[in-house]
């Protein structure tokens with residue numbers, strides 16, 4: 001299974017924000033869009049970082065209520081791990097597990113074409129396993 005297959009059902013919408021957006025606004029965006037992370041893009045639309053609810057929680061522990069007035073670029077992760085549509089889902093899942101992050105933007109020819117969450121990966125893996133189970137059952141029943 002490839003990342004492209006997940007994007008074909010999920011779509012390529014990526015919710016992003018500017019580096020100067022306040023954390024208060026980012027939190028509003030996360031809540032409105034029911035997502036766990038936003039990508040941060042520069043004026044040219046290039047990927048500048050990623051900011052997840054984990055960063056908000058750690059930021060609150062570190063800065064207290066002053067966090068809300070801080071800018072996204074102050075607490076985002078600037079070194080973003082990305083994947084490509086032709087990457088295999090199980091390899092991306094391994095990267096997420098090893099790096100302890102749950103979101104991976106998908107880039108194709110330098111452009112952002114989607115974002116994959118751990119939820120998307122688990123869903124696709126479960127569907128794949130169910131398909132295998134059903135094929136095995138058909139095979140066993142057919143052979144009996």
Ligand code: AMP
Nearest residue numbers: 050052054077079080081101102103104
């Ligand atoms: P998450 O599990 O996605 O909530 O993120 C946990 C931590 O990893 C946060 O500090 C995020 O900013 C960071 N993070 C999330 N996604 C990525 C990614 N694709 N590459 C690098 N860091 C990430």
